[in-house]
Amino acid sequence: MLDRRTLIRGAAALAVSRFLLAARDAQPVDAPLRGPLDPFALGVASGEPVRDGFVLWTRLVGVRGDRVIGWEIAADAGFRRIVRRGRTVASAGRGHAVHLEVAGLAPGRPYFYRFHAGGHVSRIGRTCTAPASADRLRLALTSCQHWEQGYFGAYRDMVERDVDVIVHVGDYIYEKSFGKGPDVRSFGAPEPRTLSDYRGRYALYRTDPDLAAAHAALPFVVCWDDHEVENDYVGERGVATADPHAFLARRAAAYQAYFEHMPLRPSVLRPGGEVRLYRTIDWGELARLHVLDTRQYRTPHPCDAPGKRGGQVVRTCDAARDPAATMMGAMQERWLARSLADERARWTFIAQQTLFSRLHLPDGPDAAYSDIWDGYAATRNRVIKSLAAPAVRNPVLLGGDVHSFWFNDILRDFDRPENAPVATEIVTSCLASRSGPEALFGPALRLNPHVRFLDNQHAGYVLLDVTRDRVAVEARAVTDLTDPHSICRPLARRTIEDRRPGVQA
Secondary structure (H helix, E strand, C coil), X not given: CCCHHHHHCCCCCCCHHHHHHHXXXXXXXXXXXXXXCCCCCCCEEEEEEECCEEEEEEECCCCCCCEEEEEEEECXXXXXXXXXXXEEEECXXXXXXXXXXXXXXXXXXXXXXEEEECCEECCCEEEECCCCCCCEEEEEEECXXXXXXXXXXXXXXXXXXXXXXXXXXXXXXXXXXXXXXXCCCCCCXXXXXXXXXXXXXXXXXXXXXXXXXXXXXXXXXXXXXXXXXXXXXECCECCCCCCHHHHHHHHHHHHHHHHHCCCCCHHHECXXXXXXXXXXXXXXXXXXXXXXXXXXXXXXXXXXCCCCCCCCEEECCXXXXXXXXXXXXXXHHHHHHHHHHCCCCCEEEEECCCCCCCCCECCECCEXXXXXXXXXXXXXXXXXXXXXXXXXXCEEEEECCCCCEEEEEECCCCCCCCCCCCEEEEECCCCECCCCXXXXXXXXXXXXXXXXXXXXXXXXXXEEEEECCEEXXXXXXXXXXXXXXXXXXXXXXXXXXXXXXXXXX
């Protein structure tokens, strides 16, 4: 039987740039494709699992014009028991991407799928529906994968660990090179600014064999952070792209390219250029995952230094506590408060992009780093109040962005460490990038008693095993980012107990 380990050993996608150059002549709809071109070189993917379905994705390369493609879903890897088949359109206006919403299937079981176009057949993908009732869930939490700075072998570990869902909380691509240190490979292109540029960057990423195999083997739940557009942007305000009109054009191109390459529902596209990514995913009555978007709706960073934009250490900054400043936008914040007030799952997970807990800095008690939740303390206080709603039994915040592992107790007042925690925070390190700033994070354990574990030396991901009584949390570290065959090893293990917020040994 073809299982996830077999899928990960499938052939890697060929170099996409070669395919794009080969597309010289327009192809009529349904016409056979000529030559050695593989239209499915970018692979397949799935996401958004619900009780009766999911979203299936692929994107054709090397074609022009709208194309009709076929698809099949089977209950077995050999496709002897096909349960659904049909045809859909890969439109040129969306980069020949397909976002197929499937419904009406049985809950809590695996399915296999593939696509057909012009005599070619895609690789086989494996996905699953969410269960109607569940006693366990295995999540992989990941973020921050820089193409140049490391290989993506952690995805191979996720597949081998047989996780149910990969939760990616942002920085799926990087738009630029940064930092000192040896690189293992090159973007081979300048920083993206147009739709074509961003499409090329995602296409490059999908040639990584471990990333492509993970997409084929496991459903993803995704949201973006900043590097999918440009570093440290907030809302409609750029950093490197200071001109507002140029930035909005760049952001629109980046948003479209992101959508075109992710297994998302078409309904996330809204009028005015919004891509609405905040949503909920249920895993029976065991767990509910609330996915937040903390980039698109943000107000500008508080207390920017003159002539400087982006995240920075700010001191004595009243604007960071301004109730009008927002990390999430008023509509998303109201949505989250309503959702938490009506929570019915045993475990409430909130997937968002960055460090939620207070980070006391060596610069003094009034110092804060403006790009994390400390820059928007009033929003954080309102979220903490919502987490304390009677319906919320076990709140757990999930985050990334800071290129280091953190296990934290969330306090109602971080200046009163003697108080009992109200929630738990788990932050994953980068999947493949360099470590976070030592000047900020080195003193964190000494200055922040609510930080229960911190590692700023390793890349990797977090594995969460969810049962009715506890969540087993394991930071898994990549042994060598420069080795494409590197393995992951356990770095730290902790637990979260039912009705006992905070990190336990």
